[in-house]
Amino acid sequence: MITQHPKTRLGIIGGLGALAGVDVYFKLVRSLAREGISEDYELFFEQHPFDGNENSGGEKPNLNARKLYIFDMIRQFEKHHVESVLVPCFISHTFIRELQTEITTPIVSIMDALRFHLKEQFAGACHIGVLASDYVKSKKLFENTFSGGDITLSYPDDAIQTDCVMHAIYGDQGIKAGNLRGAAVDLLHQACVHLLDRGADVIVSGATDIAIVADLLRSRGIPIVDTNQVYVDYALRNREKPLPRSFKIGVVGGVGPAATVDFMNKIIHNTSASRDQDHIKIIVEHNPKIPDRTANLIGDGEDPTIALYAACKRLEDNDAALIAIPCNTAHAYVKRIQAHLAIPIVNMLDETVAYIRQQFAAGVKVGLLATSGTIASRVYHEAADGQAFELLVPDDIHQARVMHAIYGEEGIKAGYTDGTCRDDLMAALLHLVQRGATVIVLGCTELPLLLKQDLAFPVAGSHIALLDPTTILARSCVARSDISSQQHGSVMLVS
Incomplete structure (x- = not known):
């Protein structure tokens, strides 16, 4: 009799935005195939429309719909006994704790993934330049993750942040609008050079949409971390344990x-x-x-x-x-x-x-x-x-x-x-x-x-x-x- 080992079940929440979710799913499938372990995993990817994408990266977005959307999606995954969930969205990671206190299925932390990756890549001190939305920047997600360590942070100055980073993500010709080449990449390249000139050793894409074009920026000589790939690698390396239920x-x-x-x-x-x-x-x-x-x-x-x-x-x-x-x-x-x-x-x-x-x-x-x-x-x-x-x-x-x-x-x-x-x-x-x-x-x-x-x-x-x-x-x-x-x-x- 052949004993079949249970497959690891991972859930990926799409729609936050849509292209980044698909990018994470694609990179996950590709990594499983490269490592020859596709048969060991069962993936659940769901993406539904929800009201919450407009100006989501601004300093004061209304994130209520986003929070409830993620919660409902995780509850759906729980019905399929999903063991851990990937949420490919830095904005959403600013309120992961709110979600995690109400569910027992672990959410894989993209910030833990980044910390693990940077520790592996840089044994000592490291200066990272962060490309993130205004909201993620205002919530100090990166500062809260890397405070007290050997990693120092830099962000673009206000003009570059507004005219390059935010416009490259959210503008009419930006990545969220489906433009993965041309002006959006040019603007991000400009922001990266700006951060490197300020002493950054490496650029971190603190928005999952930016990670989609990481390879293009690398082809231009930019040392940028593809956080979507880092997130996938971390999820496959670290099998999350179910969290204890609150009494x-x-x-x-x-x-x-x-x-x-x-x-x-x-x-x-x-x-x-x-x-x-x-x-x-x-x-x-x-x-x-x-x-x-x-x-x-x-x-x-x-x-x-x-x-x-x-x-x-x-x-x-x-x-x-x-x-x-x-x-x-x-x-x-x-x-x-x-x-x-x-x-x-x-x-x-x-x-x-x-x-x-x-x-x-x-x-x-x-x-x-x-x-x-x-x-x-x-x-x-x-x-x-x-x-x-x-x-x-x-x-x-x-x-x-x-x-x-x-x-x-x-x-x-x-x-x-x-x-x-x-x-x-x-x-x-x-x-x-x-x-x-x-x-x-x-x-x-x-x-x-x-x-x-x-x-x-x-x-x-x-x-x-x-x-x-x-x-x-x-x-x-x-x-x-x-x-x-x-x-x-x-x-x-x-x-």
């Missing part, structure tokens, strides 16, 4: 709706942040149409397994690092779907049991206030199996009052947080305390809308611990975030 919590929401909002608030409250950017990314699949879990577990209600799994898959497809389900009863279905997911569901029940084990002495009696579906499924009992505490549930009369507090006409799911629902819940809570419970788990995510976590909650002349599993889950999700990869500061738990 994102995926939430299966809508089960129930108010509990989802409550859970998100708890994530935010338990994240130490001084500005918006310090918070953790959250993506919510809010689907209140997921069939009722309790109705399925204790009756003949529709099975919610597929709906829960579909929600989890959508979160997985949207780059969530983990999944949180702020619904105790839904955890009866976690084992059914976890094996079919590539990311973990943080089990709220397991986290709650672990919290009890860590915070309370062995032998403590723990009362559980939850839906009849949660109790009938015994998911909390399974999570607590083998633990050094006793789990208590209400008797039938008081369990009916818990269900009425949640599902009644004036229950929590109907939007009430006081009155009959509170009376019913407190009666069930007191019933468990009278049976010896000193810790009460609010085992339905609607209940913390009425009672908050409190380790010294007053009941019948004494104090008990009220535990909110959604608070415990939120803190666990925050703790699991990859703090070291956060771009702005640390993320810490609030006690």
Whole structure:
């Protein structure tokens, strides 16, 4: 049997402008053929019209369309599992960081390629003359790349920059207009001579359009770097690794709706942040149409397994690092779907049991206030199996009052947080305390809308611990975030 090695997939974004993109694609295909490795690569080249080329090289261009165009193109490439992307445009490299923070497919840096090439070609100090657009020059792309090293930079003076460089690229008879010989090359030659006279050792084409005519300028004796070829060579030499995904919590929401909002608030409250950017990314699949879990577990209600799994898959497809389900009863279905997911569901029940084990002495009696579906499924009992505490549930009369507090006409799911629902819940809570419970788990995510976590909650002349599993889950999700990869500061738990 012949084993076929997977091909390296490279994407090239065309249209930035059009001729430069084609030039990079041509030089890439040519290099692959010369090195005899064409069969090892699969190339994806796409070019579409977009509104953003007019005056794009000026000092104050509107680059919004260009940014969104590149982002959309990379997302298209990701569907084909492209491993890295070439963006043949110096203007676009001024905002590569903005793009790269939102995608995991690495963008091959044309500036890294130039730095690598110049280091190879010039072992010591080097003075380069840069031919670039006004915008690239104003954004100090080259200064930011080569600062602190042995490379010094020169640009043409203002008159040469305007009359020669910009006109050669963007003028009516310029390269972007399809004129690859004649006046455009003459103007660039004049600019190159000007830079060489100012002491440049080599000319760098800081615009991919100029690189198209690098060979013609060389034929005139100009020592110019063809940055398009340098870019291609670097991409083939350096296989980029996928970037780590920024940490994102995926939430299966809508089960129930108010509990989802409550859970998100708890994530935010338990994240130490001084500005918006310090918070953790959250993506919510809010689907209140997921069939009722309790109705399925204790009756003949529709099975919610597929709906829960579909929600989890959508979160997985949207780059969530983990999944949180702020619904105790839904955890009866976690084992059914976890094996079919590539990311973990943080089990709220397991986290709650672990919290009890860590915070309370062995032998403590723990009362559980939850839906009849949660109790009938015994998911909390399974999570607590083998633990050094006793789990208590209400008797039938008081369990009916818990269900009425949640599902009644004036229950929590109907939007009430006081009155009959509170009376019913407190009666069930007191019933468990009278049976010896000193810790009460609010085992339905609607209940913390009425009672908050409190380790010294007053009941019948004494104090008990009220535990909110959604608070415990939120803190666990925050703790699991990859703090070291956060771009702005640390993320810490609030006690």
